[in-house]
Amino acid sequence: MRRIHIRDLNFFSERFPERPNPYFEWVWDRTLQDNDVTVFTDQFLHEALRNKSRVKVGVLFEPPAISPEVYAFARTHEEAFDYICTFDESLIASVGSKFVPYIYGTSWIHTGTWGVYPKTRHASMIMSSKKITPGQRLRHEVAGRYGSHFSLFGRGIRPIENKIDGLKDYRYSIAMENCRVNAYFTEKVMDCFLTGTIPIYYGCPKIMKFFNPVGVYTFENLDELDGILKGLSEEDYRSRLSAVWENFAKAVEYFWFEKSLWKSCLSRVV
Template sequence: MLSEPTAFTLGSIIYAKTRENKQLIRAGFLSSAPSWNWSRQFRNFHPEWDGVRFLFSEQIESCDVLFVYDAVPGNSAFKVRAKHRVFIASEPSSVKSYLPSFLNQFDRVLTTDQNTKHLNVVFSQLGLPWLVGAWDSDGKLLDQPLGYSDFEQFSPAKTKHLSIVTSNKAFTEGHRARLAFADRIKAYFGSDVDVFGRGINGFADKLEVLAPYRYHIAIENSTSSNYWTEKLADPFLTLTYPIYHGCPNILEYFPAQSVTQINILNPDDAIQKIKKIIDSDEAERALPHLQEARKLVLNDHNLFAILAKLANELASETIPQDRGRPYRLKPERSFQPRFAKLGNAGKRLSRRLTKSLTRFFEH
C-alpha cells in the first residue's frame, strides 16, 4: 500500500505526492448520497486505488477529474475546477432517462442505457455500491460499516436454507413482477423459504437475510444488459449462492458455476429450477466459484476500480489548456422546463398529502 500522501501545488492544478515521489491523480467524487460511507469499498477504508486518490466532499474546488454519481448534489450550481468531468448514470433506462442538456456538462458519461444522447458515452456495468453490512440493529447507518477488507475474509456459517427479499413497492413493472413472484414462491415453498422486505417482514441490514443462508433468490427491477446491482453483489460478498433474475448477460461478468439464472416472467419454470437447486448441494460445490465471484466484486467490478481505470486513461490524454478553468456545474432540475418543475413540485406535494392522510386514517 502507498504511504500517506502530502499535497503540493503545481500551476493551477493541485496534486498529491507520496513519499515514493509518485504523483496521485486527484479524483473528486460527488453523489446524491453524501452521507454514505463510500470508503468502505477500499481496502482498509483508504480511499486510494491504482494511483488515484478519491476525495469525498461537497466542498471540492479543484481536482484532476471530477466524478458525479447519479446527481449533482444540492439545488444550486457551484464552481469546480477539473480537467475532466464524468457523470455516472446509476439508474437504468426503465427507471430514469437523464436530460441531454444536463449530461452535456460532462466530458464523458458512464451508463448502461444504449439510448443515452452524448458525444462520449462509455457503455459499461457501473459497479453499483454494496448495501450489505452498512446498518445497525436500529436501521441507522453504521459509522464503521463492513468494508472491503472485512468481506475479503468473510466466511459465515450457513445454518439456514433459502431467502428472498421483496417489498410492497409497486411503482414499476419490475417492482410488480417481483412482488407477484415472491407471492408464488411463498405459496409453493411455504416454510422452506424466508421472505423478507419492507412492509412484509422487515430487517435492519441485509446481513441478516444473506449471511446465514445457503441460497438467495435475487431479483433485479430491471433486465437491461450490463445492468446489475447490489442485489447480486451482496450475495456474492456473503458467499450465498444466488438464484438470479436480471441482467441477461451476467455470465460475461461472473463464472457460470457461481449463479443460476431464472426468468420470473415464466414462474413455473423458475420455480422448478429453484426446487432442483435447493434440493441439491450446489451451494457447497459452488463455494470456490462464489469465492472467485466475490474477488471480482471487490476488485474488478468495484465502482472505484472502474473509475480509477478511467481516471488513469483520462490522465494520459492531451487536453485544451483552458479545460482546467473553473466550471459552473448545475443540478439537473436547472435544465427542466418551468412547467416540468411545477409538475414535479405538484407530485412532491401530492406524495406528502397522501402520506399525511394515510397516517391520519391509520390512527
C-alpha cells in the same frame, strides 16, 4: 492521494465519499466550486452546465427505469462533459459520443464481514414495498406465489438490521434487480456472492459474462423460477462450491466502482 470532487444525491450520508479506495479520495462538494476534476451524478448532472471545473465527468448510477429524465438530459447535454460513465450500451455505442462504460457492482455488506459462510438454512429473499419498476413488481409476485418456500425479509414484512443476517446462513437467495439492463448489476446480487450464497437472479442479462454461471441461477419469469426452485437442495449447493468461491473472488474485484471509473476515464484526466 489524488482528490476528486463529487456532487451527488444517491448517497445521503458522507459514508460514500469517505469510504476508502486505493484509486483516489472523494471530496464531497457542497458548494459547487470550480475544481480541477468534478464528478456529477444523476440528479446533479445539470450543474455541469454552470460549473467551470477543468474536467467534468458525469456518472449515471440509476438505470433508465428509475431515472429516465437523467438519461434524457445526458443525451441532450453530453457536450457539457468530458466523459459520461454509464452501463447503458445504447449510449456507449453512440458515434463520437463521450459515453464510456463502467461497472457499478458495490455492496451493502461491510467489507469486514465478507466470506463464504457455513450454510444451515435453505433459501431467503430480501425485498422492499416498492412497485414502480418491472423488477419491483415481479418481486411481489414472487413473494406472493413462493413466499412459503423461503425466509422472507424486508420493511413491513420481517425487518432485519443488517442485510448479512438474511444471507450468510442461506444456501440460496432470490436476488432481483429493479430492471434488466445489460452490464448493470448491483449489491442485490453482489451481496449474495460476498456471503457465499448462490443467487437465484433476475437482472443483468449478461451476468454470466462477469461470474461463473455454475454459481448463479437466472430466471426471467415465474415459470423459469418454478423450475429452479424444484431443483434446489443441500447436495446441489455442495456441488457448486467451487463456483461459489470463484464468484466470491470476482465480486471482491467488482466491489469498487471507483476502480471501474478509474479505468474508464478518470486515470486519463487526474
